[in-house]
Amino acid sequence: MIQRLLVANRGEIALRIIRACREARIESVAVFSEADARAPHVGAADRAVHIGPSPAGESYLSVRKIVDAARTSGADAVHPGYGFLSENPALAGACADAKLTFIGPPADVIARMGSKIGARRLMERAGVPVVPGATPADQSDNGIVTAIERVGLPALVKASAGGGGKGMRAIRTIEEAYEAVPAARREAHSAFGDDTLYVERLIERPRHIEVQVFADAHDHVVHLFERECSVQRRHQKIVEETPAPGITPEMRARLGDAAVAAARAAGYRNAGTVEFLVDGSGDSAQFFFLEMNTRLQVEHPVTEAVVGVDLVRAQLAVAGGAPLPWTQEALSQRGHSIECRVYAEDPDEDFLPQSGRILLYREPSGTGIRVDSGVAEGSEISVHYDPLIAKLIAFAETRDAAIDRAASALTRYPILGLRTNVAFLCAILGHPAFRAGTVDTAFVEERIAELRDTKEPTDAAQAAASFWKPPAPPAAATRVERDPWATLERWGR
Amino acid sequence: MSAEFTITDIAPGELLLERDGNRVRAFVAADEHATWVFIDGRTFRFEKVRKGSKGFEKVRGGSRGLTDLSAPMPATVLRILTAPGKTVRRGETLILLEAMKMELPLRAPQDGTVTEVRCAEGQLVQPGSILVEMT
Numbered sequence: 001m002i003q004r005l006l007v008a009n010r011g012e013i014a015l016r017i018i019r020a021c022r023e024a025r026i027e028s029v030a031v032f033s034e035a036d037a038r039a040p041h042v043g044a045a046d047r048a049v050h051i052g053p054s055p056a057g058e059s060y061l062s063v064r065k066i067v068d069a070a071r072t073s074g075a076d077a078v079h080p081g082y083g084f085l086s087e088n089p090a091l092a093g094a095c096a097d098a099k100l101t102f103i104g105p106p107a108d109v110i111a112r113m114g115s116k117i118g119a120r121r122l123m124e125r126a127g128v129p130v131v132p133g134a135t136p137a138d139q140s141d142n143g144i145v146t147a148i149e150r151v152g153l154p155a156l157v158k159a160s161a162g163g164g165g166k167g168m169r170a171i172r173t174i175e176e177a178y179e180a181v182p183a184a185r186r187e188a189h190s191a192f193g194d195d196t197l198y199v200e201r202l203i204e205r206p207r208h209i210e211v212q213v214f215a216d217a218h219d220h221v222v223h224l225f226e227r228e229c230s231v232q233r234r235h236q237k238i239v240e241e242t243p244a245p246g247i248t249p250e251m252r253a254r255l256g257d258a259a260v261a262a263a264r265a266a267g268y269r270n271a272g273t274v275e276f277l278v279d280g281s282g283d284s285a286q287f288f289f290l291e292m293n294t295r296l297q298v299e300h301p302v303t304e305a306v307v308g309v310d311l312v313r314a315q316l317a318v319a320g321g322a323p324l325p326w327t328q329e330a331l332s333q334r335g336h337s338i339e340c341r342v343y344a345e346d347p348d349e350d351f352l353p354q355s356g357r358i359l360l361y362r363e364p365s366g367t368g369i370r371v372d373s374g375v376a377e378g379s380e381i382s383v384h385y386d387p388l389i390a391k392l393i394a395f396a397e398t399r400d401a402a403i404d405r406a407a408s409a410l411t412r413y414p415i416l417g418l419r420t421n422v423a424f425l426c427a428i429l430g431h432p433a434f435r436a437g438t439v440d441t442a443f444v445e446e447r448i449a450e451l452r453d454t455k456e457p458t459d460a461a462q463a464a465a466s467f468w469k470p471p472a473p474p475a476a477a478t479r480v481e482r483d484p485w486a487t488l489e490r491w492g493r
Numbered sequence: 494m495s496a497e498f499t500i501t502d503i504a505p506g507e508l509l510l511e512r513d514g515n516r517v518r519a520f521v522a523a524d525e526h527a528t529w530v531f532i533d534g535r536t537f538r539f540e541k542v543r544k545g546s547k548g549f550e551k552v553r554g555g556s557r558g559l560t561d562l563s564a565p566m567p568a569t570v571l572r573i574l575t576a577p578g579k580t581v582r583r584g585e586t587l588i589l590l591e592a593m594k595m596e597l598p599l600r601a602p603q604d605g606t607v608t609e610v611r612c613a614e615g616q617l618v619q620p621g622s623i624l625v626e627m628t
Contacts, residue, residue, distance in 0.1 A: 166595070186571070187596060234595075353593040355566050359522035359529065360506045383567040383592055407534075414520035414531035416506075419538070426534040457537040460510050461530045463498045464519035465539045467508065468528060 002077040002320050006070040009081030011374030014041035017079050020312035029073045033059035035382045054384045060084045067094045077101035086295040103319045105269040113292040116160050116198045123289045126265035128258050131288040133200025144181045147199040159188030160196040205440040206277040211259035212303045215268045216324045223256040224307045233444045240299035241338040242306050245437025273297050305337035305395040336402040337395045340425045344387040347424040353387040359417035364409040368395040423453040562625045564618040568592035579607045
């Protein structure tokens with residue numbers, strides 16, 4: 001049994017894990033960098049350890065500092081969240097060496113599935129379909145270009161070690177390759193410290209559908225159905241939902257079986273996700289193994305809503321040695337859930353990340369609405385980390401009702417002080433192609449002009465701006481700055 | 494603006510606007526540069542006019558982009574792809590910045606000649622600082 005758990009992450013996922021710990025009567029330990037000294041996740045935990053300067057490489061990405069923090073705080077377990085060190089086998093390995101329970105699969109499984117090449121070979125042997133591709137032994141520009149020619153255009157060049165679209169480039173003409181390959185290599189190196197590139201055939205207009213799997217130490221492996229994640233910008237998901245529209249029951253069963261086979265072949269443990277590219281629709285659709293994410297996903301709440309489970313609680317139980325809390329037969333989908341990722345970014349400027357202080361922040365609430373956020377009014381969105389502000393998750397009986405619920409909640413979600421994608425998300429939810437459930441991964445790029453908010457401010461907005469006066473008089477001596485941290489104690493209790 | 498709105502301050506940062514029996518709720522906040530307004534899912538940023546006592550000027554994202562030749566946010570200069578005296582074409586990448594683990598190309602806003610490069614590779618640059626000058 002886990003007594004005290006160190007959360008090796010920040011932001012909304014750290015808060016999500018801390019809440020689960022509280023419910024499970026496990027003490028929580030937060031870690032924080034300089035920039036996060038007063039962040040909500042720090043206030044919410046039972047203990048907190050300062051682990052270094054703001055750059056992630058010197059704090060959240062340091063295996064040594066995370067393990068040291070676990071030791072000094074007396075933690076007996078470490079939850080990596082997603083991103084940062086979650087898929088770095090070095091953390092899982094260091095935890096094992098230090099007799100700390102790592103909430104995730106063993107280091108060798110992470111390493112095996114983290115190598116796109118290794119994972120692919122393993123899947124081929126297990127009978128799971130894969131996309132044609134290769135990792136050239138010759139990693140020079142010319143070597144990569146030769147591989148691109150062999151695999152065929154259009155092709156995708158990506159970081160062998162990576163995920164999340166970093167170091168990934170689509171190549172449609174060989175000329176493009178000479179600029180794209182070095183850029184992909186640089187991004188791969190700076191994001192993962194490993195610049196090995198992988199080349200594969202680009203399936204045009206695929207849908208991105210993934211399957212949640214869960215395995216325990218007692219040879220049980222189950223899947224918790226699919227998530228449709230085709231709405232992406234810059235190869236990163238922004239809207240996810242389950243059940244996936246346009247998936248037949250037969251197709252769903254095949255995806256689930258393939259995902260369980262993949263997890264078994266990997267010797268998997270704890271929560272994981274098997275990502276597939278789906279080509280076509282209906283019963284004739286084909287699917288290919290894309291990769292396995294050996295961690296909790298950002299979009300796990302939609303599965304929690306529709307399957308009626310708590311994935312983080314289950315992670316803690318299974319890591320502690322308990323058998324899975326569910327059998328495959330007991331799991332089913334009910335209703336529909338959609339997640340919208342709210343980012344500090346400017347959709348008008350190629351989704352350029354924004355930084356700055358949140359001047360005003362009010363979360364929507366109500367029936368079927370869940371907001372997992374990592375900020376409060378006054379929080380600083382810093383340049384050092386991912387600009388995710390929050391995830392808004394809607395649940396309802398039907399897909400249409402879930403979309404309506406999410407869209408309505410977004411119109412009650414003011415975040416002022418920096419540009420966000422809230423209006424962009426509203427536009428996606430209102431778009432006829434999204435409503436029809438027919439979007440593929442090219443949707444955002446192709447419909448970008450229809451999704452941007454180009455209309456002039458309404459006269460109500462003008463009137464509100466003209467009317468509004470700052471709460472304190474402008475005389476500097478008497479001016480009372482709003483204390484951004486005054487709201488901190490509301491968090492997590 | 495046709496008819497006037499009746500505006501009530503209902504909570505901190507929250508206004509109720511009424512006109513012809515229709516009501517809308519607005520959320521408002523300001524920093525030293527701008528007033529931000531949220532209504533019905535849309536967010537507007539009204540730049541404060543520097544000269545003159547009152548009034549607002551509408552600014553949308555398009556006017557302050559990466560073609561400014563200044564850093565849009567704190568970032569690291571990854572690569573400098575141009576040099577003083579070079580003739581460049583509109584859209585050509587001059588500087589590669591890195592911020593939040595993503596590469597951000599800084600492109601030439603028009604055809605012209607680079608007169609000065611005011612940064613070095615590896616340098617951390619602050620928002621608004623001019624990185625390249627061109628004519």
